Amino acid sequence: MARISQRIGSIAESATLKVDAKAKSLKAAGRPVISFAAGEPDFATPEHIVEAAAAAVHDPRNHRYTPAAGLPELREAIAAKTARDSAWAVEPSQVVVTNGGKQAVYQAFATLLDPGDEVLVPTPFWTTYPEAIALAGGTPVEVFAGSEQEYLVTVEQLEAARTPRTKVLLFVSPSNPTGSVYSPEQTAAIGAWAEEHGLWVISDEIYQNLTYDGVRAASIVEATPALADRTILVNGVAKTYAMTGWRVGWMVGPADAIKAASNLQSHLSSNVSNVSQRAAIAALTGPQEPVAEMLAAFDRRRRAIVEGLNAIDGIRTPTPTGAFYVYPDVSGLLGREWAGRTPSTSLELADLVLEEAEVAAVPGEAFGPSGFLRFSYALGDDALAEGVARLQRLFA
Incomplete structure (x- = not known):
């Protein structure tokens, strides 16, 4: 008799939380990882x-x-x-x-x-x-x-x-x-x-x-x-x-x-x-002004990350009009050699990006077909800019 029920045993761990946990673990070990993984605003809850x-x-x-x-x-x-x-x-x-x-x-x-x-x-x-x-x-x-x-x-x-x-x-x-x-x-x-x-x-x-x-x-x-x-x-x-x-x-x-x-x-x-x-x-x-302030910051970051990712040959990033994510098509990066590795899936590409650029993103396999990465831009402006710059250097 199985120790764990088939119903519960078949559940996969949340991929977004798994990637975020790995990024936090690497940061705790002293590596300067920038995480675009978590769907979580970086602001404090309004006072x-x-x-x-x-x-x-x-x-x-x-x-x-x-x-x-x-x-x-x-x-x-x-x-x-x-x-x-x-x-x-x-x-x-x-x-x-x-x-x-x-x-x-x-x-x-x-x-x-x-x-x-x-x-x-x-x-x-x-x-x-x-x-x-x-x-x-x-x-x-x-x-x-x-x-x-x-x-x-x-x-x-x-x-x-x-x-x-x-x-x-x-x-x-x-x-x-x-x-x-x-x-x-x-x-x-x-x-x-x-x-x-x-x-x-x-x-x-x-x-x-x-x-x-x-x-x-x-x-x-x-x-x-x-x-x-x-x-x-x-x-x-x-x-x-x-x-x-x-x-x-x-x-x-x-x-x-x-x-x-x-x-x-x-x-x-x-x-x-x-x-x-x-x-x-x-x-x-209560007051809704804090929401408007956060939304303005998200909008600024949205424009910056779309521009920065689309400057990389092999990435196509549609401009989103909601939430705080971009979902670039990275199929143009697959099958090419980067830092001595040739990723064939977005899962392998996400691992390469984390190891070589110390940038965490969630692979498309978590959300459907391979060939995509999800980046949350709900992080600070400086961290966002540095993370995109690292990707541009890796895929230059």
């Missing part, structure tokens, strides 16, 4: 949010269990944000507060999927999606769009991948790992297609407030209101408010799906830390 948490620590109300689905005040704030940013008027009862966006993603799939149900996964994808789908008994079906399409899948591609077992479409805009944002017209077309075929949609909107060049990430429910009865939105405070460590995410959806997810959470984790929930209330309802 008014920290102050709200500090006050919450001393309030005895927060020392006890609270409703598993979340503090009523936070569910109200999330409902207001959903109406404001996703143009979907929901009741607070349609919200479940989760321990970060990852729990929301897992619970969304667990709530909807039965064994054998298929999920269409636009690719490149965030590394956790296929694992969460598999844990829920579903089957991920990759639908790949390359750099020539700005990594945006089409209705025709989705239709070609649809089968009688397709139950859910995963929709992510802005995207991790590519930073691509679907236009309102593209979003409406995909939403209408999903509605036509009776599919559920799980839409990850964690980066919806991080967009550039006047681009707005339209919610799929806004673009196709008829989908409201079959859509679950996933979101959180981690990226917009530099709160990755606070672990507050949420799900928004139809009453029956949210009730089922709440029942699951009541057995899985109960309530999210009350202190973190109080901090999230301050984030959503």
Whole structure:
């Protein structure tokens, strides 16, 4: 009899966290590694949010269990944000507060999927999606769009991948790992297609407030209101408010799906830390100027890294309009000799870059096909400039 269950034993470690951990280990050993691996803002959480948490620590109300689905005040704030940013008027009862966006993603799939149900996964994808789908008994079906399409899948591609077992479409805009944002017209077309075929949609909107060049990430429910009865939105405070460590995410959806997810959470984790929930209330309802300041810095870094990477022969980097990642096509570097090595995959290329240039990036194999690298530009300007310069020297 196996010591570890087949279901859990088949899960792969998060590739992004693995690369980041290796980079940190090398830095701890004294090597001057610059890491572009982690999807984590380098800013401190805004002070008014920290102050709200500090006050919450001393309030005895927060020392006890609270409703598993979340503090009523936070569910109200999330409902207001959903109406404001996703143009979907929901009741607070349609919200479940989760321990970060990852729990929301897992619970969304667990709530909807039965064994054998298929999920269409636009690719490149965030590394956790296929694992969460598999844990829920579903089957991920990759639908790949390359750099020539700005990594945006089409209705025709989705239709070609649809089968009688397709139950859910995963929709992510802005995207991790590519930073691509679907236009309102593209979003409406995909939403209408999903509605036509009776599919559920799980839409990850964690980066919806991080967009550039006047681009707005339209919610799929806004673009196709008829989908409201079959859509679950996933979101959180981690990226917009530099709160990755606070672990507050949420799900928004139809009453029956949210009730089922709440029942699951009541057995899985109960309530999210009350202190973190109080901090999230301050984030959503308090001053938004710190968000604008962080966004301006991300925009500056976005332009710098795209320009710097595209100066390297063999790299093609589409300009992202959302999130804080670039996803260059590095196939032009493969099969060529660099520092005495000839990488044939982006996995081998990422290892070469880490060893020879002391720069950490995540290989495309973590997000789909080989031939790509993901760089997060959520790091300091000086570190970004030095990291790009090292790559330019290595691939000169």
